[in-house]
Amino acid sequence: MKYERLHTLSREAEMLKGIASLLDWDHETYMPEGSAHFRAKQLKILAGLEHEKLTSDEYTKALSALIDIKTGKLKEKLIASKKRAVELWRRDYLKRICLPKEFVEEFAELASNAVSVWRSAKEKSSFKEFAPILKKIVALCKKKAELVGYKEHPYDALLDDYEPGMTTSEIKTLFDQVKSFSSALIKKQAKIDDSFLTGDFDPEKQLQFCTEILKDMGYDFKYGRVDFSAHPFSSSCHPTDSRITTRKPGRHIMSTIGTLMHEGGHSLYEMNLPAKEYGSPLGQAVSLGMHESQSRFWEIWIGHSKPFWKRYYPELKKLFKQFEKVPLEAFYKAINKVTPSLIRVESDEVTYPLHVILRFELEKGLIEGSIHVDEIPKLWNKKMKELLGVVPKNDAEGCLQDIHWAMGAFGYFPTYALGNLYAAELFDAFTETHKNYAKKIEKEGLLFVTKFLKERVHKYGRQYDSKNLIKKATGKEFSTVPYLRYLDEKY
Amino acid sequence: MKYERLHTLSREAEMLKGIASLLDWDHETYMPEGSAHFRAKQLKILAGLEHEKLTSDEYTKALSALIDIKTGKLKEKLIASKKRAVELWRRDYLKRICLPKEFVEEFAELASNAVSVWRSAKEKSSFKEFAPILKKIVALCKKKAELVGYKEHPYDALLDDYEPGMTTSEIKTLFDQVKSFSSALIKKQAKIDDSFLTGDFDPEKQLQFCTEILKDMGYDFKYGRVDFSAHPFSSSCHPTDSRITTRKPGRHIMSTIGTLMHEGGHSLYEMNLPAKEYGSPLGQAVSLGMHESQSRFWEIWIGHSKPFWKRYYPELKKLFKQFEKVPLEAFYKAINKVTPSLIRVESDEVTYPLHVILRFELEKGLIEGSIHVDEIPKLWNKKMKELLGVVPKNDAEGCLQDIHWAMGAFGYFPTYALGNLYAAELFDAFTETHKNYAKKIEKEGLLFVTKFLKERVHKYGRQYDSKNLIKKATGKEFSTVPYLRYLDEKY
Numbered sequence: 001m002k003y004e005r006l007h008t009l010s011r012e013a014e015m016l017k018g019i020a021s022l023l024d025w026d027h028e029t030y031m032p033e034g035s036a037h038f039r040a041k042q043l044k045i046l047a048g049l050e051h052e053k054l055t056s057d058e059y060t061k062a063l064s065a066l067i068d069i070k071t072g073k074l075k076e077k078l079i080a081s082k083k084r085a086v087e088l089w090r091r092d093y094l095k096r097i098c099l100p101k102e103f104v105e106e107f108a109e110l111a112s113n114a115v116s117v118w119r120s121a122k123e124k125s126s127f128k129e130f131a132p133i134l135k136k137i138v139a140l141c142k143k144k145a146e147l148v149g150y151k152e153h154p155y156d157a158l159l160d161d162y163e164p165g166m167t168t169s170e171i172k173t174l175f176d177q178v179k180s181f182s183s184a185l186i187k188k189q190a191k192i193d194d195s196f197l198t199g200d201f202d203p204e205k206q207l208q209f210c211t212e213i214l215k216d217m218g219y220d221f222k223y224g225r226v227d228f229s230a231h232p233f234s235s236s237c238h239p240t241d242s243r244i245t246t247r248k249p250g251r252h253i254m255s256t257i258g259t260l261m262h263e264g265g266h267s268l269y270e271m272n273l274p275a276k277e278y279g280s281p282l283g284q285a286v287s288l289g290m291h292e293s294q295s296r297f298w299e300i301w302i303g304h305s306k307p308f309w310k311r312y313y314p315e316l317k318k319l320f321k322q323f324e325k326v327p328l329e330a331f332y333k334a335i336n337k338v339t340p341s342l343i344r345v346e347s348d349e350v351t352y353p354l355h356v357i358l359r360f361e362l363e364k365g366l367i368e369g370s371i372h373v374d375e376i377p378k379l380w381n382k383k384m385k386e387l388l389g390v391v392p393k394n395d396a397e398g399c400l401q402d403i404h405w406a407m408g409a410f411g412y413f414p415t416y417a418l419g420n421l422y423a424a425e426l427f428d429a430f431t432e433t434h435k436n437y438a439k440k441i442e443k444e445g446l447l448f449v450t451k452f453l454k455e456r457v458h459k460y461g462r463q464y465d466s467k468n469l470i471k472k473a474t475g476k477e478f479s480t481v482p483y484l485r486y487l488d489e490k491y
Numbered sequence: 492m493k494y495e496r497l498h499t500l501s502r503e504a505e506m507l508k509g510i511a512s513l514l515d516w517d518h519e520t521y522m523p524e525g526s527a528h529f530r531a532k533q534l535k536i537l538a539g540l541e542h543e544k545l546t547s548d549e550y551t552k553a554l555s556a557l558i559d560i561k562t563g564k565l566k567e568k569l570i571a572s573k574k575r576a577v578e579l580w581r582r583d584y585l586k587r588i589c590l591p592k593e594f595v596e597e598f599a600e601l602a603s604n605a606v607s608v609w610r611s612a613k614e615k616s617s618f619k620e621f622a623p624i625l626k627k628i629v630a631l632c633k634k635k636a637e638l639v640g641y642k643e644h645p646y647d648a649l650l651d652d653y654e655p656g657m658t659t660s661e662i663k664t665l666f667d668q669v670k671s672f673s674s675a676l677i678k679k680q681a682k683i684d685d686s687f688l689t690g691d692f693d694p695e696k697q698l699q700f701c702t703e704i705l706k707d708m709g710y711d712f713k714y715g716r717v718d719f720s721a722h723p724f725s726s727s728c729h730p731t732d733s734r735i736t737t738r739k740p741g742r743h744i745m746s747t748i749g750t751l752m753h754e755g756g757h758s759l760y761e762m763n764l765p766a767k768e769y770g771s772p773l774g775q776a777v778s779l780g781m782h783e784s785q786s787r788f789w790e791i792w793i794g795h796s797k798p799f800w801k802r803y804y805p806e807l808k809k810l811f812k813q814f815e816k817v818p819l820e821a822f823y824k825a826i827n828k829v830t831p832s833l834i835r836v837e838s839d840e841v842t843y844p845l846h847v848i849l850r851f852e853l854e855k856g857l858i859e860g861s862i863h864v865d866e867i868p869k870l871w872n873k874k875m876k877e878l879l880g881v882v883p884k885n886d887a888e889g890c891l892q893d894i895h896w897a898m899g900a901f902g903y904f905p906t907y908a909l910g911n912l913y914a915a916e917l918f919d920a921f922t923e924t925h926k927n928y929a930k931k932i933e934k935e936g937l938l939f940v941t942k943f944l945k946e947r948v949h950k951y952g953r954q955y956d957s958k959n960l961i962k963k964a965t966g967k968e969f970s971t972v973p974y975l976r977y978l979d980e981k982y
Contacts, residue, residue: 012536015532015533015536016536018533019510019514019533019537022513022514022517023510023513026513026517030521030716030718031732032712032713032714032715032716032731032732032734033713034711034713034714034731034732035714035729035731035732037731038728038729038731038732039732041506042506042509042510042728045503045506045507046510049540220525221523222523222524222525223523223525223526224523225521225523227521237529237533238526238529240523240525240526240528240529241522241523241525241526241529241530243523
């Protein structure tokens with residue numbers, strides 16, 4: 001009863017958060033542009049109400065009935081999963097009460113407005129237009145770090161929102177390993193012809209092909225849909241409403257396929273969370289890192305693998321005459337070609353982490369105050385040169401390419417690289433469980449992959465934290481080894 | 492200051508209502524169908540929160556600071572418009588506190604679910620599938636009437652939500668006049684060829700043509716958009732976000748044009764409400780009857796008039812070869828042909844009110860208990876035969892054609908006929924102000940029409956009630972005379 005009471009209150013707050021997600025989705029897809037300012041006000045009021053619900057006397061009382069908020073001592077005998085849920089409710093509560101309602105509202109409104117400014121600035125390729133509001137965002141993020149508190153580094157406080165428990169120094173250690181490894185790999189690459197991946201591909205047919213793959217992945221269009229937006233994303237407000245967006249299909253066919261499998265991976269995670277636990281920590285995703293493991297698992301480990309294309313290449317050839325004379329082997333090599341490039345979301349899996357590391361270094365600097373917003377374009381280009389050997393011609397393909405800073409999502413980027421590490425470990429476990437997976441994909445399709453991920457990851461919600469979930473799912477401790485070994489073997 | 496305080500609280504509630512509108516819009520346009528049940532829960536929580544805000548101690552205190560809630564005596568000296576706003580705030584408050592929060596939540600959830608059931612029942616043309624949930628809706632509407640209270644007839648309590656102050660007996664009197672008049676007119680009609688209005692009209696071109704008209708009307712696509720839905724509607728959550736939907740263009744070109752001008756008329760009203768008054772009665776539309784006067788003004792008095800087509804017919808001819816050999820006069824006669832038909836929203840202006848009267852009689856019966864839900868299909872067909880001389884082949888083109896009952900909007904239909912009466916009066920005033928309006932439309936287009944409506948109606952919000960606004964706008968008392976004279980002269 002006491003547990004149900006808390007769950008009910010928490011569910012109401014989760015619904016408001018979900019409604020805000022839908023408003024964000026609308027903002028990016030269909031909203032009339034002149035309504036941006038008002039949309040920010042709507043998001044402000046929703047953020048305030050959600051915060052109010054989760055910090056109210058009623059909520060505090062309901063939580064206190066289950067656990068001593070100060071000491072963390074449970075007051076009820078509960079089964080393990082519910083015990084964990086109550087502990088997480090307390091953890092989230094303690095973090096949340098550090099923030100005044102006005103702060104939460106201000107942040108939500110500013111972020112929504114900043115997204116509109118960013119979009120316009122990106123179109124004009126003018127960082128100058130974006131800088132003033134980005135300064136406000138950085139200031140609020142710094143303030144947030146101070147309000148929430150941290151042990152070592154202010155960035156820890158922000159990172160914790162996206163990857164609970166992970167610290168800046170841990171990230172740095174992991175990234176240093178990945179950085180030296182990837183940099184070395186880049187230099188070893190042979191020349192590969194991938195010219196046939198660019199061209200006039202009928203947009204309708206591209207979508208048709210991807211829709212079939214999404215269906216094969218188990219993405220149920222009864223509970224989701226695909227729309228267009230400037231920046232692809234996945235948006236979910238409930239397991240029965242988990243939507244995907246992508247850019248309008250253009251001349252790079254693998255960009256369309258990769259994006260839709262990626263966002264499909266995110267959406268499947270949300271669709272497969274236990275609906276009856278909706279509104280409790282047991283109905284939420286573990287972390288953004290784990291989320292990204294799901295999207296990258298599909299995009300890279302499956303979508304750039306030979307078994308996958310053994311099954312789907314004949315289909316692709318039927319739809320696009322460009323591939324008529326391209327053998328599978330050449331196609332496979334081309335889609336896995338390593339070339340340092342400017343755009344993160346279109347980069348190959350070897351250079352991808354370097355894009356993330358660049359962002360991590362910059363945002364860490366902004367938060368600790370060692371870098372100023374006005375320096376971003378210059379530093380971005382300098383780091384691109386150092387890490388990848390290429391330099392953007394303008395801000396649009398440089399420091400303005402991502403939406404995240406506008407959203408106020410400092411601390412988010414590292415989870416993209418963590419996702420790769422988790423995905424590599426999950427893939428090891430997957431191939432161990434399904435030793436004949438290559439043949440199985442060829443014969444049966446993809447549903448057994450989804451089933452594996454659901455059983456090992458999705459169904460648990462936040463029952464385990466990232467590292468423990470990896471251990472539970474794979475039987476091994478979290479490390480960079482499987483990821484680096486995977487890259488080494490493949491390239 | 493006190494006024495501002497109340498306005499702020501009221502604005503917050505209005506924002507929640509606007510968010511609910513957006514969720515309704517999404518429900519009808521893009522929402523994955525499997526999410527219907529959850530959508531109902533989202534709407535439930537929003538309705539509850541809005542109700543909570545508008546009945547809270549805080550709100551009651553803020554209202555009481557301006558007016559004695561019991562006696563209606565003002566406590567502050569205010570200018571006329573603000574005085575009126577405070578009086579309306581009190582009026583709305585008194586009505587609202589009659590309803591418990593649980594009732595409001597139940598209603599919102601049930602209505603959202605009923606819309607989903609209705610849509611499926613309509614597709615299968617099965618009133619049986621819809622009947623059980625409609626019974627629940629009717630029961631809640633009856634309960635609402637009892638909770639809110641009424642002097643003469645329970646239907647008055649419901650009607651008051653859509654047309655404040657109007658009573659069932661007033662409606663009956665008005666409708667009796669219209670009924671006998673329209674019935675007589677129908678019999679007098681000559682045979683007219685309108686076969687060229689049906690055919691293969693390229694959907695894209697239909698939309699293109701209508702988009703140009705909407706732009707000419709002053710509908711600003713920066714603050715709105717057009718999407719497809721099963722039942723056309725206009726949805727607004729702020730003057731900067733006022734959207735339109737229409738059915739996918741089909742074989743009846745005037746259905747597309749009529750619908751979009753109609754919904755455009757609604758949307759223009761919302762776009763032209765004073766944004767700084769948003770959240771106060773001065774920023775709200777007067778009534779649904781007045782709303783409908785705007786849509787009908789555009790759809791019928793402008794969109795079915797000769798001056799309008801003098802300007803736009805050459806454009807239409809350019810787009811569609813079907814009209815190559817049809818002279819303007821024949822086209823004009825065809826679009827104004829009077830033929831009793833089955834579908835309300837596609838009916839001509841002479842038979843239209845009869846469709847509304849049929850619904851009024853049925854829903855009045857359902858609310859007073861003289862009719863049972865199960866009798867609806869039989870009674871519907873009987874009344875169609877009596878009033879219009881035609882009988883639907885099935886429920887889909889009969890009693891299941893409209894979404895309103897599913898939405899729980901009993902008391903809404905009469906406003907459709909009232910809209911015609913108001914529109915006729917406004918049109919009289921319009922032609923008096925712009926004696927050369929026919930030439931003006933030909934030469935200048937439509938913006939001066941919008942300006943007239945904005946100045947006479949939109950800009951006032953709820954500063955005057957329907958009848959007083961008509962008097963203010965036209966200088967004459969509200970009556971059926973201008974409407975019946977207009978019909979008589981035209982037909």
